[in-house]
Amino acid sequence: MHVLFLAPNSPKTGNCTTAERIRNHIVAAGHTCVLCDTREFSSASDVSSLMTQEPRFEAALAIHLFKGGRLLLDAGVPFGVVFGGTDVNEDVKDEHKRAVMEEVLHTARFAVAFTDKLKERAEELLICASKKIYVQPQGIETRVASHFSWSDFLHRTGVRAKQEENVRVFLLVCGLRRVKDPLYLLEVFAEWHSQNPLVALIIIGPKIDPVFTTEVEESVKRSVGVYLAADLSQEELHAAMQKSFALVNSSLSEGMSAAILEAMDLGLPVLARDVPGNAAIVEHEVTGLLYSSPQEFVSMSRKLLNDHELEERLVRNGKNYITTCHNPMEERIAYQKLVETLH
Numbered sequence: 001m002h003v004l005f006l007a008p009n010s011p012k013t014g015n016c017t018t019a020e021r022i023r024n025h026i027v028a029a030g031h032t033c034v035l036c037d038t039r040e041f042s043s044a045s046d047v048s049s050l051m052t053q054e055p056r057f058e059a060a061l062a063i064h065l066f067k068g069g070r071l072l073l074d075a076g077v078p079f080g081v082v083f084g085g086t087d088v089n090e091d092v093k094d095e096h097k098r099a100v101m102e103e104v105l106h107t108a109r110f111a112v113a114f115t116d117k118l119k120e121r122a123e124e125l126l127i128c129a130s131k132k133i134y135v136q137p138q139g140i141e142t143r144v145a146s147h148f149s150w151s152d153f154l155h156r157t158g159v160r161a162k163q164e165e166n167v168r169v170f171l172l173v174c175g176l177r178r179v180k181d182p183l184y185l186l187e188v189f190a191e192w193h194s195q196n197p198l199v200a201l202i203i204i205g206p207k208i209d210p211v212f213t214t215e216v217e218e219s220v221k222r223s224v225g226v227y228l229a230a231d232l233s234q235e236e237l238h239a240a241m242q243k244s245f246a247l248v249n250s251s252l253s254e255g256m257s258a259a260i261l262e263a264m265d266l267g268l269p270v271l272a273r274d275v276p277g278n279a280a281i282v283e284h285e286v287t288g289l290l291y292s293s294p295q296e297f298v299s300m301s302r303k304l305l306n307d308h309e310l311e312e313r314l315v316r317n318g319k320n321y322i323t324t325c326h327n328p329m330e331e332r333i334a335y336q337k338l339v340e341t342l343h
Contacts, residue, residue, distance in 0.1 A: 001031045001343060002055050006047070006071055007063040008084065009037035013175045013206055014258040015084065017234065018138060019063055022082070025332040026061075026339055038067045044074040051075055059342035065111075066091045069104035078342040081105070082112040083122065085255015085277055086179060092125045102127045110338050112136050114256035115280040134338065139328030140261045148239035157229040159200050168245040168305060170201045170271070173237065173259040175208040176216055183219050184250040184273070186226050188294040192301075193225020199301075201248070204229040204237070242266045246304065248297075254278050260288070261326055264318030269304060269311055271297060285310070287318045 003026055007019035019035055026033040034057075041047055051057055059077050062068030064084035072079045081104060091097040105111060105128040112134050113119035119133050151164060161167045170189075174180035182203045189201045203220070207213040220228045232240060241247060247263035247270045254277030261281065263270050270288035272278040282288035289304065291297040304311055 001058050001339070003031050003033045003339065003342075004047075004050070004057040004060040004075070004077075005033050005035045005062070006038050006041075006060070006068040007035065008039070008067050009035065013208070015063055017258050018082075021139065021141075021328070021331075022061070022063075022335055025335040028332065029336040029339065031339065038062075038064070038071060041071050044071050047071045048074040048076065051077065059339070061339070061342075065101040065104050066097050069108065070100045073103060073107060078109050079107075080110045080112070080338055080342060081108045083114065083118055083255060085114075085118070086253065088113075088118055088122050088125065089253035089255070089277065090179060098126065105129075105132065108132065109341055110134060112335075112338070114138055115277070117276055117280045118255060121276070134334070136331060136334045137326050138256055138258060138261060139331030140258070140265050140322050140326040141328050142238045142262050142265045143235045144242055144266070145233070145235040145239045148236050148243075150240070150243040153229070153232075153240055153243075157202055157227045159202070159227055161198065163198070166198050168199050169243070170199065170246050170248050170301065171241060171244040172201060172203045172248040172250060173241070174203070174205045174249070174251065176203075176205055176213045177209040178212055179252050180205075181250050181252050181273075182216055185248070185294050185297055186219060186223055188298050190223045190225050192298050197225070199225065199305075201226045202229050202244075203227070204232065204240070206231055238262065238266060241268055244268060246271055246301070249273055249278060251275060251278070256281060261322060264288070265322045265326075267315050267319060269314045270318065271300060271304070281321075283317075283321075286314075287321045288314055 008015045023033045023035045060072050060075050060079035063082045065087040069081045111132050116135055119135050123130050220226050247268045249272040260270050272282045274290040274292045284290045289300045291300050
């Protein structure tokens, strides 16, 4: 089967990683799968024009109900959709987008939610047939670059310390856009760093929103103890995560953060903002820590620095959770079965 796959595919983002992994699942089943960035198309008619080219596409899949799903409404082939997170958490607040997303759900053969909570939210806010929505957590695989220099990374990022081996890096991995709210902790972290120069917050991720990126760059320059790192490859990022003290998430909303799951797989404690998408995968004081304010973040971080038993428990439970609930082979089988329904 010749399958078209549409996804918001900015390089080095969670969506990009997820799309590549799902594409590999489809190809492993013997299908051909062409992955395209939704930004390449301005309307559904652009996609319907693509459908007339040879070899003809026989089916389609999209990540994100609005950004991807709306482009398949005139495709003329059976299709499925995967919830992105911002579609159900943010776009649903816009009346026009909500109507389009309901049409997408009505037309799609199936929809995939990463968590039960995301499925419940979709059923609550969108008119849709719940039997169409399958829950399939993301499968997680991490690969660490073997020739990664932590010292060089810190120097390039601007972290200067006499006792480099004693610096505790809190790594905030996110694409630079407002929904990720990377400046949420900036003021309290700078204040904490002034008291304890051995703690550092490093923000790293692709520059998705140019205007917001400039805002982040300027804010970080005026701050102390907070740094903005240049992009890394996925394997280098995993190496940097493994060397860090903790993974930080400060998003206003999340579908299912791949960075959180990858951190757990790499043996890194997680401090995540208490929003529904994060609370669905982080059990407070079991697999990670959930905070509701910048002040609470600092309080929990201080505790984590001084409580090795807590740190070890979070790391152990996080790794067990990934092994049990985010098996990539189970994900592969699930998507291969779903794609067969598009035949």
